[in-house]
Amino acid sequence: MENKVRFHGQGGEFFGIWIVNILLSVVTLGIYSAWAKVRTKKYFYGNTELAGDRFDYHATPKQILIGRAIAAVCVLVWFSASHFMPLFALVLMLAFFGVYPLLARNNARFDARMSSYRNVRFNFNGSVKGAYWAMLGCGVVSMIPLVILFVITAMVFEKSILVGGLFTLLSVAAYLYVFANVTATITRYFANGYQYGNRQFSAEIGTGFFVKTTVLAALLGLGLFVALAGVFVLVAGAGAVSFIASGQFENLQGGSLWPFLAIFIVYAGMLLVMVAVSAFVKARTRNYTFAQLKAAGEPEYGFSSSLRTPAFVWLIVSNILMQLLTLGLARPWAMVRTQRYLADNTAVIGDLSLLNVSGEAFDDGAAIADEVAQAFDIGVGIG
Incomplete structure (x- = not known):
């Protein structure tokens, strides 16, 4: 039994929410942006339906505001260091890479715990150790033999162009494999980390x-x-x-x-x-x-x-053109179109009338990782 996801939001309706969010965020020097994010999330979650029931978003503006304030400080420190203290900026960059897996993992956990369906919360229980291996360790370990291969290729090129060319092809193939393996490892980590109530998600990637x-x-x-x-x-x-x-x-x-x-x-x-x-x-x-x-x-x-590449490309390109031609005013319609397309091509297989699940109480905490992740454009998940 296939249960299609449906999205009931409308561009014109969301435009009213979006424009008020923009104006109040400007007037309050960005403070209202925390309330704006919650209103936006609640609109999109509340208009997403599965088998007659809708999703909900539970984060509070206070949680978002605390995280956003810390994220703003991080961005300000990074911006100042990159302009006035380049060496310190390099240290900060290395530190950022060091905490990147933790940020991505905590971001996924916060977003999941703030989401619910039929009054039961989602969760993400991927381990910190797993996050560091998937997003840092796997890539570093894989790069060691790859760098050695690149060095050998450069040395061989000096003696024989033909053999060097063959080693170059081998290096390209090795790079593609390493990239694919790291991507698979990250996808495997997130796909096996989500949970709905007491039902653990799993995937053989x-x-x-x-x-x-x-x-x-x-x-x-x-x-x-x-x-x-x-x-x-x-x-x-x-x-x-x-x-x-x-x-x-x-x-x-x-x-x-x-x-x-x-x-x-x-x-x-x-x-x-x-x-x-x-x-x-x-x-x-x-x-x-x-x-x-x-x-x-x-x-x-x-x-x-069931996403299709031609339709997906047209959606992205038309959204970009639409926003350019309207100087950004068409963004609400672009967001609604994207959400509707993703929903229309998503389904849950099984009889949801038989779904029996028990929830779990969580300590919601602050949205620090969520906001820092967004500030530095960390977007990792399963789509």
Whole structure:
């Protein structure tokens, strides 16, 4: 039995909440932003329905405000150090990498504990040790043989270009594997860490899938860049021929908008390629992870995700264009469109009328890790 997730929010309705949040945050010099975040979360959670019941968000503005204040201090210290004390900024950067796994883990735990369905809270119980291995240790250990291989490749190149070329291909393949393995390890950590009430989530995440996805993404990016270069050459050639034929060849050297147009085309094309590759990876990864995900207990429940790369790319590109053309005023519609698309392509497999789950009380604490993670753009999870 497939239970589709439904999102009932409307762009026009959310715009009223969003614009008030913006205005009050400006008037209060950012203090109201904590209340704004809670209102936004409650709107999106409260409008997300599964099998006739809706989700809820339980964080309070006070929790968010404390975390946001600490995050603001961290950002201010980092900004000041990077401008006036570069050496100290380097120390701070190393310290940040040292606490990154802890921040990501605590961020996931806070977000989960603040979320509920049918009055039962979610939780994230991934260990700190597991977080450090997934997000730091695995990558560091994997990089050691990779660096050795890079050094050997450089040494071999000095003696034989052919053998050096073969070692270069081997190095690229090794890098792709290491990247895929680290991504799989992080996904495995988060997928097996979530919990709903007394039902533990679990997923058997294979590295092979991520190797295939990484290779396909690299080939897709390369193919799109080659196609982009071909289009640029054709357009540039056509423009040059047109100028020469019209006797305005000197316009190619100065006083013409063509160079600016060419730069715009290149950057727009590169952005489109990056969006396409990113959407491809996210869609494949989300679909695979949800297909592997199970909620333990009797009966057992599964999950499904059916994102499609072309539709996902169009959603992202159209959202960007919509916000650019309206100077950001269309952001509420972009957020609602994204949430609706994700909801429409998400389902829980199983008879939810038989769902029997018991909740657990948590010490909510402050949203310190959550806000610091957002301040430094730490977004890790299962989508």
